[in-house]
Amino acid sequence: MLLIRVAENETGKTWFQMRKLLSTLTVGIHGASSAPIFEINPLTPEQERFFKLLKMPLPPRFLSSPVSAGAPKT
Secondary structure: OHHHHHHHHHHOOOHHHHHHHHOOOOEEEEOOOOOOEEEEOOOOHHHHHHHHHOOOOOOOOEEOOOOOOOOOOO
16 A cells, blocks of 8 residues: 555555556567567657656566577677
8 A cells, every 4th residue: 555655645646546557558469480579669758757756667568478499699
């Protein structure tokens, strides 16, 4: 509850407003021959402002994925 209250104070938004804002942030999984690729949809300007208000790094566009034993590491 404390974390929620801090986020509300820092952003000026209620918990339900924050939940609605972040509900459109999704992860897509793309199949590949060696390993799946996880990609999040682009952030909206409002979502970017939200992360900056909380002094949090923006999530990367591509999330790490497990590398299979036979695949070359880059």
